[in-house]
Amino acid sequence: MTDGTKRxxxxxxxxxxxxxxxxPEVLLGHMGGPFWARKDAGAWSVPKGEYPPQExxxxxxxxxxxxELGVPPPEGTALPLGETVQANGKHVTVWALEADFDPADMVPGTFTMEWPRGSGRTADFPELDRVAWFGLDAARVAVVKGQAVFLDRLAAQL
Incomplete structure (x- = not known):
């Protein structure tokens, strides 16, 4: 923004x-790109993304x-899990949806970034490099720390 305020x-x-x-099991996505390639614990996320104010x-x-997954979201009744603010200041809102999904059906979206950093070369990377089902206890270890609250909220609703 040009007026100096931060969005x-x-x-x-x-x-x-x-x-x-x-x-219960939840479907989490392992974050793609070189930063996350060798990380596991804390490198999984709810399939999500940023959106503009008008959406x-x-x-x-x-x-x-x-x-992120390359397939339409399943139909069904969504359970609102609310919003949280992650450590980076991002506000994240999540809904839970009961559905099955075969991880082999994923066709990941991609993003482009300079890599290696400072090289002047760009490369495409998957937004999520894989998805997997986790029991809630295993999911709490795998998921980005700021998103664990959604697992607790889902467990409370089930």
């Missing part, structure tokens, strides 16, 4: 869940799901 970054996403005999968060969550 709050907002992100919205869909957290798929399914019920299993061992308890409704629910619409953004559905659009981002399709952009």
């Amino acid at each position: 709050t970054k907002r992100s919205a996403g869909l957290l798929l869940f399914r019920r299993t005999p061992d308890g 409704a968060p629910w619409d953004a969550a559905r659009r981002e799901f399709q952009e």
Whole structure:
């Protein structure tokens, strides 16, 4: 913004869940790109993305799901999991949706960045390099720390 004010970054996403005999599982995406390539714990995320002020968060969550996983979001009744503010200041709003998804069906969207940094070369990387189902305890270890609250909120609603 040209007036010197800082615009709050907002992100919205869909957290798929399914019920299993061992308890609920959630679908998380491993963040793509060179920074996350060798990380596991704390490198998984709800499929989500930023949206402009004029876009409704629910619409953004559905659009981002399709952009990141390459398939339309499933239909169903969404459970609102609310909003949280991550350590980087980004406001994240998430809905949970009960649905099954085969991780092999993912066709990841990509982003372009300079890599290696300072080299002047650009490369394309997947936004998410893979997705997987996690039980809630394993998901709490895998997910970015600021998003664990959504797992707790989902567990409370189930």
